[in-house]
Amino acid sequence: MNISSKIVDDFVANDISFVTTVPCKQLGGVIEEVEARPEILHVPSNKEDEGMGLCAGAFMGGKRPAIIMQNTAIGVTINTLVTLTQFYRLPLPMLISFRGELKEPVACQAEMAVHTKPLLAQLGIPTYHFHRQDDVEEFDAILKYTFMCNKPVAILTDATFWGGY
Amino acid sequence: MIRSEILREIAPILRPHLVVCNIGLPSQEMHLIDDQPTNFYMLGTMGLASSIGLGVALAEDRTVISIDGDGSVLTNLGTLPTIANNVADNFILLIVDNGSYGSTGDQPTYAGKKTSLAEVARACGCENVVECRAEDTGQVLQKAIDAGRMTVIVSKCESGNVKVPVITMDPVAIRDRFMQSMAG
Numbered sequence: 001m002n003i004s005s006k007i008v009d010d011f012v013a014n015d016i017s018f019v020t021t022v023p024c025k026q027l028g029g030v031i032e033e034v035e036a037r038p039e040i041l042h043v044p045s046n047k048e049d050e051g052m053g054l055c056a057g058a059f060m061g062g063k064r065p066a067i068i069m070q071n072t073a074i075g076v077t078i079n080t081l082v083t084l085t086q087f088y089r090l091p092l093p094m095l096i097s098f099r100g101e102l103k104e105p106v107a108c109q110a111e112m113a114v115h116t117k118p119l120l121a122q123l124g125i126p127t128y129h130f131h132r133q134d135d136v137e138e139f140d141a142i143l144k145y146t147f148m149c150n151k152p153v154a155i156l157t158d159a160t161f162w163g164g165y
Numbered sequence: 166m167i168r169s170e171i172l173r174e175i176a177p178i179l180r181p182h183l184v185v186c187n188i189g190l191p192s193q194e195m196h197l198i199d200d201q202p203t204n205f206y207m208l209g210t211m212g213l214a215s216s217i218g219l220g221v222a223l224a225e226d227r228t229v230i231s232i233d234g235d236g237s238v239l240t241n242l243g244t245l246p247t248i249a250n251n252v253a254d255n256f257i258l259l260i261v262d263n264g265s266y267g268s269t270g271d272q273p274t275y276a277g278k279k280t281s282l283a284e285v286a287r288a289c290g291c292e293n294v295v296e297c298r299a300e301d302t303g304q305v306l307q308k309a310i311d312a313g314r315m316t317v318i319v320s321k322c323e324s325g326n327v328k329v330p331v332i333t334m335d336p337v338a339i340r341d342r343f344m345q346s347m348a349g
Contacts, residue, residue, distance in 0.1 A: 018220070018223070018224060041223060043223065043247065043251050044247075045216075045243070045247060046243030046244075046246060046247060047241075047243050049210075049212070049213065049241075050212075050213065050216045050241055050243050050244055050247065051216075052213075052216075053210070053212075053213030053215075053216025053217045053220065053241075053244075054216050054217070054219060054220040054223075054247070055220060056213075056216075056217050056220060057185070057216065057217040057218060057219060057220020057221040057222070057223075057224070058220040058221070058223060058224040059220075059224075060205070060217075060220075060221055060224075060340065060343055060344050060347070061220065061221040061222070061223070061224025061225035061347065062224050062225055062347065063223075063224035065220075079209070079210060080210050080213065082209075083208070083209025083210045084207075084209060084210040084213065084217075087208065087209060087336045088336045088337060088339070088340045089336075089337050089340070090340070
């Protein structure tokens with residue numbers, strides 16, 4: 001199974017047509033796939049809070065959005081998640097590379113990894129952790145859930161899920 | 166001429182269009198001067214008026230005008246390359262540049278010193294950038310709307326505020342009303 005294709009297939013099946021991304025080495029394949037799909041407008045952002053602003057606008061303009069980013073971005077975007085996405089009750093699937101987990105080669109990434117789930121829990125953000133490849137089977141249901149409840153929802157995807165580095 | 170005088174003057178030009186208002190006084194002044202369902206007021210999140218406006222414009226055909234400030238653009242400078250590289254000809258970014266952080270007590274910004282936001286926007290690749298005097302804002306804005314080309318306007322005005330009440334509308338009501346106005 002090509003998990004990048006499966007993820008983007010689920011985006012398209014759920015009518016997600018606006019995707020913003022800030023790259024991570026681990027997300028290269030899925031970003032490439034997003035870029036390749038004619039159903040999706042791909043607007044890369046320079047910073048993740050900017051991306052969440054773009055997603056808020058796109059949703060209000062009638063397009064279902066999603067953001068793809070690294071877990072370090074949780075540190076960057078807390079104010080935006082709280083005062084924009086949550087305050088205005090905007091749905092936002094966040095496909096997040098969970099750096100700093102098992103198989104991580106870069107020590108610094110482990111520093112943010114230990115804060116990722118506590119921060120998401122503190123923010124009351126529904127959080128799913130994809131560790132095994134089969135976990136991707138839930139992605140479609142998670143997207144449906146996100147647009148049902150109008151919340152930001154985090155999908156953490158670790159190195160084991162992506163098959164290493 | 167200060168920001169609230171500019172907003173008062175351009176309100177009739179803005180009225181038929183979708184407007185994303187920056188956090189703090191710009192939203193509060195716009196709400197007081199000419200509250201419209203087509204206005205989206207930011208109650209938080211400094212810096213994202215241009216990003217939200219561009220997002221709306223990339224998803225919707227109607228003209229979208231983001232009313233931003235120099236301080237807020239400086240806090241989200243990454244927005245300018247994104248705007249330049251994702252052209253939405255129904256999008257206008259109006260930067261009311263009073264060289265100060267108006268909502269927090271008029272502390273000076275770098276845009277009031279050596280930094281030219283118009284030059285920054287051009288260097289980022291924005292193709293239609295107009296810097297104008299506060300007094301000419303309405304005319305420049307109308308021209309940009311009529312041209313149907315994505316435009317960044319930097320309106321140089323004086324620093325200063327009028328007393329306005331905070332917005333007590335619920336954010337979900339603001340958002341819902343804004344979305345309904347597009348559907349209708």
